[in-house]
Amino acid sequence: MLPSELKSDDFRAYPPEARKLAVDSLSALRRLPLSFLPNLLRELIEYDDKFPAERVALEKELANLASLSDSHVAELFGDFSRITLSPKLERTDWVNSPAQFVEQLSANLWITHQVDAFRVAATKYADHLSGAVAAEPPPIPRLGITVIGEGVMSSDIPLFRKLRPYGTYFSRVKPENGLRLLCEVVGARAKAHPVPYGHWYVDGGGPAGHDSALTTISYDELTPIREALLNRIHSETERPGMGPEALRSIMAQIQPAELGMTRDGDRVLQRFQVKLLTEGSGTQVFSTSFVQWTAREALRRAQPLTLLVRFAPRQRQKPMNELLSANPNQPELDVAGSLMDADMGAYYNWLNQQRLPGAEKSCFLVWFEGHHSALAIGPSLPRQTESESEADLAKLLSWLL
Amino acid sequence: MGLQLSSNRREFLRHAGLTLGSTLLRTPFARAANINPKKKLVVVTFGGGARDQETFAPEGQENIPHMMRKLLPGATFFTQVVNRGILGHYVATASLATGVYETINNFASLPPENPTVFEYYRKDLKRPSSDAWVVAPSNGFNRIGESNHRSYGLGFGARVVLPKYLLKAAMSGSGADYQHLLRDNYENPYYTPELGNREFELQQLEMVLKLSATDFRAHAKTLSSPDELSLYIVRQLIRQVSPSFLWITMHDIDVAHAGAYSLYIEGIRRTDRLCGELWTLLESEPEYSGKTTLVVLPDFGRDADEDAGGNGFQHHRTGDAAARTTWLMAMGPGIREGVVHDRAVESVDLVPTLGTMLGFSPSFAHGKPISELV
Numbered sequence: 001m002l003p004s005e006l007k008s009d010d011f012r013a014y015p016p017e018a019r020k021l022a023v024d025s026l027s028a029l030r031r032l033p034l035s036f037l038p039n040l041l042r043e044l045i046e047y048d049d050k051f052p053a054e055r056v057a058l059e060k061e062l063a064n065l066a067s068l069s070d071s072h073v074a075e076l077f078g079d080f081s082r083i084t085l086s087p088k089l090e091r092t093d094w095v096n097s098p099a100q101f102v103e104q105l106s107a108n109l110w111i112t113h114q115v116d117a118f119r120v121a122a123t124k125y126a127d128h129l130s131g132a133v134a135a136e137p138p139p140i141p142r143l144g145i146t147v148i149g150e151g152v153m154s155s156d157i158p159l160f161r162k163l164r165p166y167g168t169y170f171s172r173v174k175p176e177n178g179l180r181l182l183c184e185v186v187g188a189r190a191k192a193h194p195v196p197y198g199h200w201y202v203d204g205g206g207p208a209g210h211d212s213a214l215t216t217i218s219y220d221e222l223t224p225i226r227e228a229l230l231n232r233i234h235s236e237t238e239r240p241g242m243g244p245e246a247l248r249s250i251m252a253q254i255q256p257a258e259l260g261m262t263r264d265g266d267r268v269l270q271r272f273q274v275k276l277l278t279e280g281s282g283t284q285v286f287s288t289s290f291v292q293w294t295a296r297e298a299l300r301r302a303q304p305l306t307l308l309v310r311f312a313p314r315q316r317q318k319p320m321n322e323l324l325s326a327n328p329n330q331p332e333l334d335v336a337g338s339l340m341d342a343d344m345g346a347y348y349n350w351l352n353q354q355r356l357p358g359a360e361k362s363c364f365l366v367w368f369e370g371h372h373s374a375l376a377i378g379p380s381l382p383r384q385t386e387s388e389s390e391a392d393l394a395k396l397l398s399w400l401l
Numbered sequence: 402m403g404l405q406l407s408s409n410r411r412e413f414l415r416h417a418g419l420t421l422g423s424t425l426l427r428t429p430f431a432r433a434a435n436i437n438p439k440k441k442l443v444v445v446t447f448g449g450g451a452r453d454q455e456t457f458a459p460e461g462q463e464n465i466p467h468m469m470r471k472l473l474p475g476a477t478f479f480t481q482v483v484n485r486g487i488l489g490h491y492v493a494t495a496s497l498a499t500g501v502y503e504t505i506n507n508f509a510s511l512p513p514e515n516p517t518v519f520e521y522y523r524k525d526l527k528r529p530s531s532d533a534w535v536v537a538p539s540n541g542f543n544r545i546g547e548s549n550h551r552s553y554g555l556g557f558g559a560r561v562v563l564p565k566y567l568l569k570a571a572m573s574g575s576g577a578d579y580q581h582l583l584r585d586n587y588e589n590p591y592y593t594p595e596l597g598n599r600e601f602e603l604q605q606l607e608m609v610l611k612l613s614a615t616d617f618r619a620h621a622k623t624l625s626s627p628d629e630l631s632l633y634i635v636r637q638l639i640r641q642v643s644p645s646f647l648w649i650t651m652h653d654i655d656v657a658h659a660g661a662y663s664l665y666i667e668g669i670r671r672t673d674r675l676c677g678e679l680w681t682l683l684e685s686e687p688e689y690s691g692k693t694t695l696v697v698l699p700d701f702g703r704d705a706d707e708d709a710g711g712n713g714f715q716h717h718r719t720g721d722a723a724a725r726t727t728w729l730m731a732m733g734p735g736i737r738e739g740v741v742h743d744r745a746v747e748s749v750d751l752v753p754t755l756g757t758m759l760g761f762s763p764s765f766a767h768g769k770p771i772s773e774l775v
Contacts, residue, residue: 110487111504115720161460244508281715282659289660296712317656317664337663344662348706348713355709 018047028066041098053303079121135357148342167377187211204287204312288341311342441693449655467677476732481745500752500766519559525761533559538652570602571614694733
């Protein structure tokens with residue numbers, strides 16, 4: 001089937017809100033090329049489980065597509081239209097399984113050497129969209145905080161090297177009660193600016209005491225879910241004929257309840273957590289990978305005003321079959337390696353925050369937990385500078401915000 | 402495709418005290434080397450997937466001390482090697498070996514569609530099968546030695562040794578002590594290599610490499626990674642078989658897919674050390690010393706930190722410039738020492754270059770000989 005042949009009834013299997021949005025946008029969807037449309041449907045089909053920021057962005061994108069003239073659509077999507085798809089790909093059920101279509105499309109683009117043409121087409125569309133759909137500036141400057149190095153007594157790794165050009169390095173931070181002070185600041189922001197999924201706390205271990213207004217995800221609290229998933233992976237891979245692609249499809253369809261999540265929980269957050277574990281690479285076995293990927297996805301999808309991220313030590317590298325076995329024994333930790341992971345993770349957290357609207361006013365703090373080193377980035381602080389001012393973390397944040 | 406890199410490639414090896422090659426004349430020694438019938442060739446793919454910024458870019462050089470101090474001063478170095486093909490490890494390595502951007506399924510056990518460099522080498526130069534060897538990680542790479550091309554293919558390829566297969570064959574019982582050496586495909590970590598023919602592997606171990614299963618097991622226990630195991634096998638091959646053409650595919654670095662930056666860096670540092678050890682070995686073996694050309698290059702890079710479509714070092718999925726652009730180092734008789742070339746070459750130029758160096762005709766390869774090396 002081609003997009004021009006789409007009918008309202010084709011979306012009957014979509015969740016209710018997604019179905020309504022698709023049907024309301026039908027005339028716009030019909031005009032889009034097949035090399036593009038399933039990418040959009042992949043987002044649309046999950047509309048019911050999306051964060052508010054994602055829903056708004058999708059609604060605006062569809063409204064913009066509907067507002068374009070036929071000639072503008074032809075010009076904007078011309079590069080996509082010129083991408084050749086295999087007949088096999090065209091015959092797949094891209095309406096009901098857009099994610100699988102996109103996965104196959106990706107393989108097809110590489111094999112046919114069209115991946116660069118697709119990149120050009122996608123970049124052109126993204127540029128158009130960012131110009132046509134004005135991003136809402138955040139009501140307050142965003143604040144990202146990353147805490148690294150839990151359990152590290154001393155380290156000679158030069159920290160924050162990638163971030164130093166952008167901010168001020170503080171070498172005399174008072175570490176006492178540091179995590180508590182940070183939790184208090186982010187809790188206060190959540191209360192002062194109540195926005196659904198607007199203020200997050202992500203922890204690579206068990207969470208420290210925090211305000212209930214925060215959206216919280218911790219690696220330790222997800223242990224039963226991770227173990228259920230690992231057991232599921234283990235049993236699936238034992239089945240004859242099961243290959244990587246089939247396993248990926250199965251994992252993509254896993255529902256929160258299948259992993260033991262309660263049916264009366266926050267459906268949007270549960271779905272987000274399951275995706276972190278089923279779509280993320282390494283998130284099932286390494287807490288540092290889990291934390292970095294969670295922060296990335298939270299920023300990309302929920303666009304929070306506040307994000308406190310704390311890395312914890314990950315288990316030591318072992319053979320993959322041992323890592324993937326749900327093991328009740330206390331794993332051996334790689335504290336030094338985890339510090340290096342987290343230092344890079346902090347850089348990625350800042351990069352991902354800077355991709356959001358209001359980046360010019362955004363603030364970022366990274367602190368070596370329990371130590372005297374921190375680095376702060378924001379419009380009020382000079383770049384590539386070192387400060388020997390003595391301050392606790394609350395004071396440091398007051399200079400930053 | 403407009404590849405753009407954020408940093409000036411000429412900054413690549415600043416402070417390394419090297420000369421920019423574009424200002425130099427070509428060496429007259431290179432052509433003389435081509436006629437040496439005892440010439441040996443060793444190709445190492447520095448894999449899987451290493452970015453400039455963690456290797457030869459200024460901030461990455463701390464991770465590769467052996468290549469910086471031991472190899473680079475005696476090498477010609479290319480700062481821009483562009484891979485315009487599929488960025489999957491098996492298919493990219495197959496492309497390096499054929500000189501054509503292959504399109505075979507990266508995760509299937511398929512031979513390359515175009516003749517490999519080993520087939521050109523053996524058929525054109527009438528070399529025996531014992532003269533061309535590949536040492537490679539197991540997933541898919543068991544078919545890398547020989548294409549299914551009608552003019553070459555069956556009987557003309559390289560002999561392929563898969564150290565993990567050997568170890569599995571040599572293991573008795575559960576082999577729990579060796580699982581760390583059997584790590585395989587980091588992109589699909591849930592699957593481990595299947596052993597095909599245990600008798601064949603054991604025969605290869607004992608007849609060719611002159612290793613008893615007991616000795617092999619005992620030594621393997623002292624090693625820390627699959628690539629260490631590969632180098633151990635290479636050492637045996639060099640001493641027992643002395644092949645003229647040896648291709649080694651490293652893969653430890655691809656642990657980056659697990660998302661732990663420290664493990665990725667650890668993989669790079671280990672691969673750097675193994676390259677240093679390999680060169681020491683080649684220089685110490687009479688069959689190889691002074692007559693071996695060593696070429697080292699990654700199969701490709703990894704996604705840029707700045708590309709929002711990826712997740713930095715973790716994967717190689719975006720096809721951006723950082724993932725497509727990498728480097729090449731060549732050293733040995735007739736190759737200029739301490740020279741850096743900033744012009745772009747392509748991955749598929751490798752096979753035509755080796756053809757010109759060794760005197761065979763890779764007629765189906767798409768690349769061009771790299772003039773500075775031949």
